Amino acid sequence: MRSLLRPALWFTLIGLVLYGALFAASEALVLRHGRSNPFFKIARTPEPAVDWIVLGASHAMPLDFGDFNAGLQRASGQRIVQLAGPGTGPLYNRLALEQFLHEHRARHLLYVVDAFAFQSRTWNEDRIGDVKLLRRTPCDAELTGRLARYVRDEGVDVRALLDYATGFSKINNRERFERDVWEGEAQFDRVAPRSSSAIAKRIAYLYPSPPEPEALAVNMARFASLLALARQHGMRTHVIQMPLPPAFRKQLPDATAFDAALARVIEAEGASHADFSATIDDPRLYFDTDHLNRAGLGTFVERSLMPILMQGAR
Amino acid sequence: MLFNSLAFFVFLALTLLLFAAAPAGARWIVLLLASAVFYGAQQPIHLAYLGGVTLAVLACVRMLARTERLAARRALLAVGLAAVLGSLFAFKFHDFLAGEIERLWAGDAGWTLPRLGLAAPAGYSFYAFSAASLLIDAYVRRVPVGVPAGQIALYLAYFPKILAGPIERATHFLPQMAQNLRLQPESVVLGLQLMLWGLFKKVVIADNLAPIVDKSFGIVAFAAPIELLTSVYFFAFQIYCDFSGYTDIAIGVSLLFGVSLMENFRRPYLSRSTAEFWGERWHISLGRWFRDYLYVPLGGSRHGAVRLYLNLMLVFLVSGLWHAGLGYGVGWTFLVWGALNGAYQWAGVATRPLWQRLGERLPGVAASLPWTLLRVLLTFHLIALTWVFFRARSLGDAWLVLTRIGVQWAELPGLIVHYPFSADHALGAVLILVLLAVEIVDEKRSIFSRLAAAPAALRWAVWYGVLAALLLLGRWQAREFIYMQF
Numbered sequence: 001m002r003s004l005l006r007p008a009l010w011f012t013l014i015g016l017v018l019y020g021a022l023f024a025a026s027e028a029l030v031l032r033h034g035r036s037n038p039f040f041k042i043a044r045t046p047e048p049a050v051d052w053i054v055l056g057a058s059h060a061m062p063l064d065f066g067d068f069n070a071g072l073q074r075a076s077g078q079r080i081v082q083l084a085g086p087g088t089g090p091l092y093n094r095l096a097l098e099q100f101l102h103e104h105r106a107r108h109l110l111y112v113v114d115a116f117a118f119q120s121r122t123w124n125e126d127r128i129g130d131v132k133l134l135r136r137t138p139c140d141a142e143l144t145g146r147l148a149r150y151v152r153d154e155g156v157d158v159r160a161l162l163d164y165a166t167g168f169s170k171i172n173n174r175e176r177f178e179r180d181v182w183e184g185e186a187q188f189d190r191v192a193p194r195s196s197s198a199i200a201k202r203i204a205y206l207y208p209s210p211p212e213p214e215a216l217a218v219n220m221a222r223f224a225s226l227l228a229l230a231r232q233h234g235m236r237t238h239v240i241q242m243p244l245p246p247a248f249r250k251q252l253p254d255a256t257a258f259d260a261a262l263a264r265v266i267e268a269e270g271a272s273h274a275d276f277s278a279t280i281d282d283p284r285l286y287f288d289t290d291h292l293n294r295a296g297l298g299t300f301v302e303r304s305l306m307p308i309l310m311q312g313a314r
Numbered sequence: 315m316l317f318n319s320l321a322f323f324v325f326l327a328l329t330l331l332l333f334a335a336a337p338a339g340a341r342w343i344v345l346l347l348a349s350a351v352f353y354g355a356q357q358p359i360h361l362a363y364l365g366g367v368t369l370a371v372l373a374c375v376r377m378l379a380r381t382e383r384l385a386a387r388r389a390l391l392a393v394g395l396a397a398v399l400g401s402l403f404a405f406k407f408h409d410f411l412a413g414e415i416e417r418l419w420a421g422d423a424g425w426t427l428p429r430l431g432l433a434a435p436a437g438y439s440f441y442a443f444s445a446a447s448l449l450i451d452a453y454v455r456r457v458p459v460g461v462p463a464g465q466i467a468l469y470l471a472y473f474p475k476i477l478a479g480p481i482e483r484a485t486h487f488l489p490q491m492a493q494n495l496r497l498q499p500e501s502v503v504l505g506l507q508l509m510l511w512g513l514f515k516k517v518v519i520a521d522n523l524a525p526i527v528d529k530s531f532g533i534v535a536f537a538a539p540i541e542l543l544t545s546v547y548f549f550a551f552q553i554y555c556d557f558s559g560y561t562d563i564a565i566g567v568s569l570l571f572g573v574s575l576m577e578n579f580r581r582p583y584l585s586r587s588t589a590e591f592w593g594e595r596w597h598i599s600l601g602r603w604f605r606d607y608l609y610v611p612l613g614g615s616r617h618g619a620v621r622l623y624l625n626l627m628l629v630f631l632v633s634g635l636w637h638a639g640l641g642y643g644v645g646w647t648f649l650v651w652g653a654l655n656g657a658y659q660w661a662g663v664a665t666r667p668l669w670q671r672l673g674e675r676l677p678g679v680a681a682s683l684p685w686t687l688l689r690v691l692l693t694f695h696l697i698a699l700t701w702v703f704f705r706a707r708s709l710g711d712a713w714l715v716l717t718r719i720g721v722q723w724a725e726l727p728g729l730i731v732h733y734p735f736s737a738d739h740a741l742g743a744v745l746i747l748v749l750l751a752v753e754i755v756d757e758k759r760s761i762f763s764r765l766a767a768a769p770a771a772l773r774w775a776v777w778y779g780v781l782a783a784l785l786l787l788g789r790w791q792a793r794e795f796i797y798m799q800f
Contacts, residue, residue, distance in 0.1 A: 004499045011774060018778060022785060131791075159320060171785050 026170035035180040037136035038083040038096040049105040051078035055093040056112030059242040060084035065188045076309040089117035090223040091124035109230045109237045115258045116206035118219040129160030135169035136180045187287045202289045227269035237271035243280035248290045315355045317563045338494035352473035360435035370397040378452040394449040402442040405434035437477035448484045465491040474564040480578040480599035495572045505569030512562025519745045520555035521789035523548040534711045539722040540729045550698045581753040586689040588658040630656030651703040
């Protein structure tokens with residue numbers, strides 16, 4: 001076997017150099033085609049201090065579709081960085097907040113709550129290891145260390161860390177030449193057809209089956225630690241719930257219990273809270289079963305969000 | 315634990331370390347323990363099932379070695395086969411058949427048959443084939459005497475082959491255990507190369523073709539005929555690369571430990587007849603199993619034409635039954651698949667004199683490249699036709715695929731030109747061409763021996779290319795190997 005050692009060593013060394021070249025090329029593509037990944041946005045935020053950061057799951061994402069955030073910044077006169085990610089729960093959001101606070105500061109945090117994201121590890125521990133997000137997350141030594149801590153302390157799969165550290169998902173990304181745009185953005189201007197079966201399918205997709213009763217408590221605690229972290233950094237936190245169509249709202253499982261648990265955490269952490277879920281009932285203002293379209297979001301911003309943003313400006 | 319998962323590579327590295335560190339005489343014990351860990355890792359209860367059946371088989375083999383009386387030997391064989399085939403029936407077929415019987419005969423009476431609700435352990439069919447051949451070989455005294463029971467258990471449960479073959483023979487496997495197992499440089503290099511090539515076939519080719527095939531066969535009525543036709547071709551290569559990729563990895567992994575497993579595929583789509591396809595090139599270990607343990611005991615071709623035809627059909631129907639009950643939905647499609655292949659063999663036997671006469675009268679034509687190419691293409695299309703029944707979820711779906719393609723057959727060339735094929739289609743086609751190019755080169759002389767004789771720079775460039783394809787094009791989301799379901 002010793003005769004094999006020398007060529008094997010050379011083969012491995014050359015292989016590592018080639019891998020490094022692939023890694024660098026993939027990283028360049030991530031930066032060239034990046035758009036909606038929260039960690040990409042953090043890396044591309046030049047200012048050390050901004051007025052607002054927005055965290056949450058997909059219901060917060062329309063705020064950054066197209067040129068919407070630019071319009072919002074112009075109208076409010078404030079610098080807003082959107083760090084929401086599709087299907088991301090409090091654990092992922094806290095990771096994003098920690099990464100943001102490493103080199104930046106913000107005066108306010110707008111946290112858009114999606115109830116489903118608190119009720120399963122799918123949207124938390126597993127989501128951090130999801131290649132769809134990892135492959136668009138730029139390489140960063142600080143984030144690698146943070147991920148290692150999440151593996152140790154939060155039950156994130158060690159493969160997520162290995163994947164991120166080696167850049168495997170980026171090298172293996174089948175959409176490496178496509179822009180990082182969430183699929184919902186292409187539908188932002190449409191009006192969703194009414195479909196009760198689509199709602200039932202969507203609820204089944206978002207909420208785990210069988211339910212994970214312990215997940216809510218764990219993720220509420222993570223949410224509390226996120227709010228505490230924001231407070232420690234002098235941020236004022238505003239928690240909101242986005243409008244939802246009545247047909248979708250009615251089918252949300254255990255909504256009362258969730259709202260009660262949420263209210264307890266928000267009160268304990270001294271954040272403000274506004275539930276806008278029942279403020280826009282017109283189904284024509286949604287582009288799918290539960291996300292506001294451009295017209296709906298315009299209405300929401302004018303009626304409900306702008307007063308909060310302007311309150312922050314004072 | 316899938317061969318294309320990170321967990322497997324970690325497991326393999328640890329097993330290799332333990333294997334290298336163990337005394338030569340005890341290395342088979344490392345492999346036995348590793349096999350138990352490998353099999354039990356996903357479902358520990360499945361290891362218990364396997365252990366139970368293995369103990370029964372071992373007891374029968376031991377007693378067969380000691381017993382001389384024919385009646386007692388027959389009884390022992392029957393008991394052993396009953397344990398193996400009975401458990402196979404219980405795991406795979408009982409609930410399926412109970413459902414079919416109710417569907418066909420219960421009618422409005424409303425009676426129901428009990429269900430066992432047992433999930434078949436992964437690769438149990440392959441295990442059952444190995445165990446059955448072991449019992450039969452012990453019965454006819456082909457198994458070496460005095461082999462430790464642990465080595466026989468290792469033959470049954472050896473982790474590289476337990477999930478999807480090759481269906482190894484005890485007579486080939488056990489003598490290797492008698493020699494001291496060791497890491498040999500040539501075997502290790504060849505093993506690693508086979509693993510890489512197998513991974514390429516599975517993760518790059520098969521798994522890139524799979525989404526296109528899945529989409530068309532998912533709701534057949536919604537797919538355009540041109541999509542169905544593309545998917546029929548793609549599936550032929552998907553199943554080949556999936557299954558032979560697994561086999562290459564299995565043989566490669568085994569070579570790392572100095573254990574050779576039998577060849578299972580030999581460039582099947584270059585076959586010039588369906589007899590050659592099944593007899594010499596596709597799933598060779600299963601074909602030989604059926605030949606030695608079913609076709610020959612049934613009389614083979616020794617009892618006249620009628621028996622020959624009956625035996626051929628029986629072998630393929632049993633092969634179809636073996637595939638039925640699991641896989642792409644539960645249904646009778648696999649039986650039709652088996653019958654169709656049996657019918658091909660009938661046609662082959664019936665027309666053999668004709669081909670022989672043609673060869674004698676026109677030797678130049680019979681040996682010409684165009685004629686060979688024509689035969690290869692015809693054989694491929696006949697086999698691809700049977701794969702429709704293998705892949706479709708029901709007989710109705712299979713029929714719909716064939717009729718929808720058939721109805722538009724004349725317009726297909728025009729449709730192909732105008733159909734908006736995606737980049738995934740193009741990638742699939744290119745990968746198939748790469749595979750065929752490699753196989754054509756391999757047909758004349760093994761690609762591995764060609765590479766071994768090539769300058770190191772070229773050899774290394776090829777393997778870096780394969781590694782780069784695995785990294786850039788591979789679908790690594792741990793898609794199961796198709797044949798593990800059987």
